[in-house]
Amino acid sequence: MKLTLDRLCITSKRLCNNCNKKLERGIVSEVDIEIGNILLNAAKSQKNLNNLSVTNIIETSGSIYIILQSGNLGIISNSKDHLLSQLAKYSDKQVTFLEKTKNTKKLIEDLLSPIIPVSTSTVMLPPDGEKELKVQVKQDDKSKILSSMELSQVTRAILGMYAHYTYV
Numbered sequence: 001m002k003l004t005l006d007r008l009c010i011t012s013k014r015l016c017n018n019c020n021k022k023l024e025r026g027i028v029s030e031v032d033i034e035i036g037n038i039l040l041n042a043a044k045s046q047k048n049l050n051n052l053s054v055t056n057i058i059e060t061s062g063s064i065y066i067i068l069q070s071g072n073l074g075i076i077s078n079s080k081d082h083l084l085s086q087l088a089k090y091s092d093k094q095v096t097f098l099e100k101t102k103n104t105k106k107l108i109e110d111l112l113s114p115i116i117p118v119s120t121s122t123v124m125l126p127p128d129g130e131k132e133l134k135v136q137v138k139q140d141d142k143s144k145i146l147s148s149m150e151l152s153q154v155t156r157a158i159l160g161m162y163a164h165y166t167y168v
């Protein structure tokens with residue numbers, strides 16, 4: 001299993017210099033250590049989980065997003081109930097597994113499901129052509145999804161670009 005910190009650092013809860021730097025720079029947080037341990041424990045009985053590769057873990061006010069390497073959702077499908085029940089013992093936040101993807105449209109659909117956005121478009125920003133994502137959601141659907149700040153946080157972790165959510 002590949003996690004967001006070294007396996008040994010997660011199980012011992014004593015971070016090496018490299019892992020400590022990630023923590024100081026805010027790339028990971030305590031939640032990465034806790035969830036790492038939960039996943040490693042689950043893999044003792046559910047061997048298929050050893051093939052899992054976790055790229056980011058994002059905690060928002062009401063949810064925890066575990067971002068997996070592309071194609072990894074299939075690995076957890078049989079263990080999902082077990083995993084979610086173990087994770088529920090640690091946090092009462094809703095836990096969602098998402099796959100890393102370059103397919104912007106698919107990501108936004110997964111993230112907003114069952115809400116369907118009005119439009120999703122990528123714009124290039126001058127002067128260096130940095131990409132930014134613009135997503136429009138119906139005003140009526142606003143209360144059914146995360147806040148735009150939280151959505152931007154998750155979108156950025158997966159796609160590596162800023163996203164602006166607007167309501168029309």
Ligand SMILES: [Zn+2]
Pocket residue numbers: 005006009015016017018019020
């Ligand atoms: Zn380490």
